[in-house]
Amino acid sequence: MPGVQKAPVRHHYLPEFFQRRWVGNDGCIERYQKFGDAVVRHRVFPAATGYKKDLYRHPRTDMDEWSAQAAEWGLFQRIDDWAADALEALLSEREAIRNDTVRERWAIFMRALLLRTPFQLEGVLSSLEEIWKHADVSERYAEMRKPGMPATANEFLEGLNPGIVKESAFRMFVDAVGQDRTTRYITSLPWRIMDCSRAKYGLLLSDHPVVLVPLRTPDGQVAMPLSPTKLLLVAGNPEVQARADLMTHEQAVRIANRLTVERAAHCVVSSNKAQDTFIRRYFGTNRIPPFISPRIERPNSSQ
Numbered sequence: 001m002p003g004v005q006k007a008p009v010r011h012h013y014l015p016e017f018f019q020r021r022w023v024g025n026d027g028c029i030e031r032y033q034k035f036g037d038a039v040v041r042h043r044v045f046p047a048a049t050g051y052k053k054d055l056y057r058h059p060r061t062d063m064d065e066w067s068a069q070a071a072e073w074g075l076f077q078r079i080d081d082w083a084a085d086a087l088e089a090l091l092s093e094r095e096a097i098r099n100d101t102v103r104e105r106w107a108i109f110m111r112a113l114l115l116r117t118p119f120q121l122e123g124v125l126s127s128l129e130e131i132w133k134h135a136d137v138s139e140r141y142a143e144m145r146k147p148g149m150p151a152t153a154n155e156f157l158e159g160l161n162p163g164i165v166k167e168s169a170f171r172m173f174v175d176a177v178g179q180d181r182t183t184r185y186i187t188s189l190p191w192r193i194m195d196c197s198r199a200k201y202g203l204l205l206s207d208h209p210v211v212l213v214p215l216r217t218p219d220g221q222v223a224m225p226l227s228p229t230k231l232l233l234v235a236g237n238p239e240v241q242a243r244a245d246l247m248t249h250e251q252a253v254r255i256a257n258r259l260t261v262e263r264a265a266h267c268v269v270s271s272n273k274a275q276d277t278f279i280r281r282y283f284g285t286n287r288i289p290p291f292i293s294p295r296i297e298r299p300n301s302s303q
Contacts, residue, residue: 007069009057011076013117014050014207014267017084021091021227022205022271032268032279039280041273050207050267052118059166071174076116079177083109090193091226097191106232107183110210110222114291115177117207119265123290124176128169185215186222186234192241194231199249201275202228204257206264208288211256223256228271231256262286 022029023046031049032041056071066073082105089096096102115124196203203225211223221235231252233244244252257275261268261282268279 007065008072008077009053009069010051011053011055011057011072012051012080013055013121014113014205014269015080015083016046016050017080018087019046019049019205019269021087022202022269024271030270030273032270032283033266034264034283039283041276049269055118055121056116059170071170075174075177076112079105079109079112087226090232091230097193100187103187103191104183107186110186110224111180111183112177113208113210113224114212115173117265119207119287120290121173124173125166125169127290128172129165131169131172182215189215189234189236190241191232191234192244193226194233194244194252195229196231196249196253197229199229199253201253201257202271203231203253204260204275204279205269206260207266208263209260211259211263225256225260258282263288 019029026043028043028045029049030041031044032039034040054069056069056076058068058071060068086096086102086105086109089099089102090106114120205225209224211221213219213221215222215236218237219240220237221233221240223231223233226232233241235241235244247255257278261279262285264284265287268283270279
């Protein structure tokens with residue numbers, strides 16, 4: 001790869017392969033974006049949607065380009081390649097939904113979608129920087145500290161490498177993406193694909209298409225559109241599955257679309273303009289805060 005082609009700089013947080021499920025006969029989708037209070041629509045190819053230049057570039061400035069872009073080509077492109085195969089199987093092979101490899105790869109993709117948008121990434125990195133700054137290494141540093149050295153461990157480390165906080169936060173972010181206990185648990189739960197093809201309107205896509213209700217709660221579930229007519233539901237509680245069975249196609253699409261559009265931070269994708277008013281009304285009205293937040297105990301000011 002290096003030396004043969006340029007390192008990828010256009011990083012899709014809403015991958016092209018996924019958007020292609022929504023293209024029309026012209027190979028394009030309706031892309032909605034929000035600028036302030038204005039929602040703007042354009043008909044574009046998937047390649048022109050859901051990306052940001054250098055989004056996952058390593059914060060170090062002295063790295064060669066391929067190393068700096070390693071999170072994109074070494075992690076996210078691999079996750080997306082696996083997910084593209086998994087999605088094709090889920091939509092075309094009846095037994096694929098029971099295949100452990102297919103489920104595992106799609107679960108990893110769903111987790112990555114929750115973390116990788118510019119909005120989420122900015123908040124997550126900020127939180128991870130706070131976590132790093134408040135990591136308790138003071139005792140160890142006090143033992144090794146010599147006269148003339150900085151007063152705190154953080155000051156000492158930042159003196160050695162001024163970018164260490166951002167670099168460490170980025171490394172923690174990369175480590176957080178991918179398979180973990182959550183994805184393994186999702187893989188182990190009952191999965192089903194709901195056919196919503198009889199609904200008047202199609203399912204919509206956005207940069208935040210995954211609906212996650214804490215899985216250890218009675219209503220715990222993961223849901224997301226797979227295409228304009230197929231909705232994935234993952235839930236361990238049979239009552240959640242039973243409630244889904246009682247929904248009409250119209251109800252399922254309406255609920256899913258409302259959540260998909262409300263949580264959008266950057267873009268909404270549709271096959272056509274049929275839901276233009278709906279999208280403009282609900283775009284980004286209930287964004288989800290960053291999934292990784294610092295839990296730092298502050299000293300009590302009264303003590």
